[in-house]
Amino acid sequence: MPTFDVLKTNSETRLTIRGSLDINTAPALAEEIDKIVAHKPGKVAVDLASLDLIDSSGVAALVKLYKGVRGVGGAVSFVGARDQPLAIFKLLRMDKVFNL
Amino acid sequence: MVATIRLTVPGTLRFRAIAVRVVAEAARLVSGSAQRDPDDPFSNDVRHPFDTAIVSAFMEIFNNIAIHAYQRRGHGTIEIAITPGERDLVIEVRDQGTPFEIDEVAPLPSELDEDSLPEGGMGIHIAKTMLDEMTYEPGPPNRWRLCKRLVANQAAGAGRS
Numbered sequence: 001m002p003t004f005d006v007l008k009t010n011s012e013t014r015l016t017i018r019g020s021l022d023i024n025t026a027p028a029l030a031e032e033i034d035k036i037v038a039h040k041p042g043k044v045a046v047d048l049a050s051l052d053l054i055d056s057s058g059v060a061a062l063v064k065l066y067k068g069v070r071g072v073g074g075a076v077s078f079v080g081a082r083d084q085p086l087a088i089f090k091l092l093r094m095d096k097v098f099n100l
Numbered sequence: 101m102v103a104t105i106r107l108t109v110p111g112t113l114r115f116r117a118i119a120v121r122v123v124a125e126a127a128r129l130v131s132g133s134a135q136r137d138p139d140d141p142f143s144n145d146v147r148h149p150f151d152t153a154i155v156s157a158f159m160e161i162f163n164n165i166a167i168h169a170y171q172r173r174g175h176g177t178i179e180i181a182i183t184p185g186e187r188d189l190v191i192e193v194r195d196q197g198t199p200f201e202i203d204e205v206a207p208l209p210s211e212l213d214e215d216s217l218p219e220g221g222m223g224i225h226i227a228k229t230m231l232d233e234m235t236y237e238p239g240p241p242n243r244w245r246l247c248k249r250l251v252a253n254q255a256a257g258a259g260r261s
Contacts, residue, residue, distance in 0.1 A: 020117075022116075022159065022163075023113060023116070023163045023166075023167075024113055024116065024117070052145065052146065053120075053146060053155070053159075055156070055159045055160060055163060055223070055226075056160060056163070056220075056222040056223040056226055057163065059222060060218075060219045060220055060222070063217045063218065063219050064219060066214075066217065067214075067217065067219075070214065083146065083147045083152065084146045084147070084152045084155065084156060087149070087152050087156070088156060088226065091226060091229055091230065092208070092212075092218075092222060092225075092226070093208075093212045094212065094217065096212075097212060097213065097214060097217060
């Protein structure tokens, strides 16, 4: 199963991330993030409901997405974070920035 | 409680998932947490706060060794000794790679906003904050010691959801 998939609609780009987003899987997501940002999306929704584990490399990839999309004038929303990933976002105090 | 669990893996990220899996199961021995799906022994099911702390910290230390100590070259080994206690878990990790300057790790910004979101340097902060004790002795061998204690309100299923 892929770690992530991207669905583009007229209203938003939806990025769904599954399983473990870590130092082994984050580089592939970072490449996809480059493609998403290059299209200058107006709205990106990141679905984290199926994300089981995240490490600092995974967090860095999501920060890259957040900064990249906002840098081209878009908005990013994160939904569904739970368990270990949510604990990491809270520890890093990113939960408030990401509005989790 | 079980005896010390010992695992030696090559110092490469290829073996990271196996090591993390073993650590997660050892954490369950202490926390008493149940798997969401017992029929899927390889799922990344980490929910209990104790398991979360141990696994999160260990992942960062493994990353650090593979990337900094062994510089992604995949040579050398990572020796892991996991000792589950009645109410704590101690993980000792040894590698033969380049010593790490832990004191040079910059702290995270005290105030975090959209402009100051970090894109790196978070790993040691995560490990240190998640654990009750974390020590590092540069070598070689470099020695990490990670310790997490189970607090009363986390015992036996308190974190299940």
